[in-house]
Amino acid sequence: MKIVLISVENTLVCFGVRMISAVLRQAGFNVKILFVPKEFNHLETEEELEKISDWILEETPDLLGVSLMSSHWRRVIGMHTAIRSACRCPIIWGGIHPTISPDECLEYADMVCIGEGEKPMLELVKAISEDKDFQSIPGIWVKRTDGSIIMNSPAPREDNLSSLPFPDHEDSAHRIFHGGRIQTIDDGIWRCYIPGFMDTHYVMSSRGCPHNCTYCCNSALRTITHGPYLRRRSPEHFIGEMTEIKAKYPNLKGFVFMDDSFFYGDRTWFESFCSLYLNNIDLPFFCWANPIAVTKEKIDMLVPAGLVGVHVGLESGSARVSNDIYQRKVTQDQFYKCMNILHENRRQIVDIRVDVITDNPYETEEEVADTVSVLSYLKKPFFVGIVSLIFYPKTMLEQCAIRDGLVGEGNDKLYNEEFFRYRPTLLNRLMRSVPKTPGPIIRFLLARRHSKWGRILFSLFYWGYFIGIRRSILRARRFFTLMYLRHMEHRMNPRNVVTTRVSLIDF
Ligand code: B12
Ligand code: SF4
Secondary structure: OEEEEEEOOOOOOOHHHHHHHHHHHHOOOEEEEEEOOOOOOOOOOHHHHHHHHHHHHHHOOOEEEEEOOHHHHHHHHHHHHHHHHHOOOOEEEEOHHHHHOHHHHOOOOOEEEOOOOHHHHHHHHHHHHOOOOOOOOOOEEEEOOOOOEEEOOOOOOOOOHHHOOOOOOOHHHEEEEEOOEEEEOOHHHHHHOOOOOOOEEEEOOEEOOOOOOOOOOHHHHHHHOOOOOOEEOOHHHHHHHHHHHHHHOOOOOEEEEOOOOOOOOOHHHHHHHHHHHHHHOOOOEEEEEOHHHOOHHHHHHHHHHOEEEEEEEEEOOOHHHHHHHOOOOOOHHHHHHHHHHHHHOOOOOOEEEEEEEEOOOOOOHHHHHHHHHHHHOOOOOOEEEEEEOOOOOOOHHHHHHHHOOOOOOOOHHHHHOOOOOOOOOHHHHHHHHHHHOOHHHHHHHHHOOOOHHHHHHHHHHHHHHHHHHHHHHHHHHHHHHHHHHHHHHHHHOOOOOHHHHHHHHHO
16 A cells, blocks of 8 residues: 655654655555655646646556645645646545634535554554555544544543654655756755754653743643643654664754754753763754753753753733733743753854744734843843744634634634734834844833934944844855855865955955
């Protein structure tokens, strides 16, 4: 039996399809993954869709699986329509969006997988390959030919993550739609789709999160399936995966731990992880953290092991928004304490990033100003990641927004909003300027933002700052171009120093 899995994410991280593929492959099935990465909100052209469906037709799969998040909705609909007319095999959708909005997905797909898909998908594939009934598998909803839906009970979450195989990185069985055609994935292509700036690899040691923030899908996910929610792999299992990856990609420069909050767990887990990591991996790593979980004890263990980057969420500097609207339960004191611990280790932790949510209709202008103010008191250096609030389906906050008439029910427009494109308001711009500007200047501008002169001053400052940044980028680009030219010249003619000098003058 042949299975083709499709991921439309704009990176090659794709844990979901890689896990499904690994489990099926371990059971001896023939699986291929097709990655179709694309910029946010860019739809496939007719010609591209034709190439994708032609490839699927050639592969003649017996089952086709598609993985999607809510923001992929429009693209997946387009792709589904093209594929459906070319290929008659059953199509199953899985991932976060089918999990939280199965009815909507079943208007298109034949089946959807709700929640974690390793067990349900394996049972489904076995049933289809043995020609058995596959309509009552827990975790899978099936659309009958008359359009009615069989809603099977959810499958329990996998309680022992260490019993699962490692995500599938068998590049020879994977294809990518890149440069207008379907091709195998080489080193160069890998690099194009790494989210970040260096040759890092993404891994996860846990699933779930102990918190329940109202804007986050964890608030929806924990109610949909049952079983323990926050689970962690054993340090040995996690290190085993990284050891394989390190051996496979010799140019690897580091790892990014994508756990919802890497810092949860007991002391023994961290002790064992750190010693194994140092002995077997010994590369820099980055992770995400909820400020409450960051303690001096853990930082003191993780820094010598290679911790170089931590992303923490402030989300809002207003206590009302943080507690009542987002239910974050992180006090300002806890946040500052976490930032101080990170700052004490700034020589090793070179990438400290604070995430903030803006453009929230439940937040007043004064409350956004509170966020800017909190940021302005933080010790530098740090980066700030500003994202626009998106009401993701079935989250607690989306339910409030529907109740308050801020979004219509089933309104797919909100899936297409871009997370990183925040509004160009004065406060958002001020927020963005914080890491590069002394705190007193930020607070001076903040206090005068309502007066005409304050706004003029801010414009002068912002555009000066902005132009300043652009100038530095241009300078850096010139510098690297020059270095590259010198390198090439030297390779072509090692003795020719004169032309190098000429290039220097040119620049
Ligand atoms: C790691 C991660 C990323 C990584 C990797 C994503 C990935 N798919 O691997 C990166 C950094 C690339 C990423 C990017 C984004 N992410 Co993200 N991400 C996560 C995170 C923290 C973990 C997801 C994960 O890998 N879990 C582990 C794997 C194994 O689980 P899984 O993907 O759910 O897959 C399982 C099941 O869903 C199912 N399954 C999945 N696919 C399929 C397919 C088939 C056929 C079947 C049968 C089953 C199946 O089985 C899998 C194994 O059990 C989640 C938070 C969370 N709690 O889920 C957010 C989350 C998924 N991300 C989110 C968002 C919004 C984004 C971005 C849109 C943000 C942005 N604007 O940049 C981008 C989108 C990227 C793009 N343009 O395509 C939202 C999604 C909300 C929604 N309703 O869609 C989440 C839920 C966080 C949140 N805000 O609540 N993300
Ligand atoms: S701490 Fe982060 S991952 Fe956990 S529920 Fe809150 S937003 Fe989601």
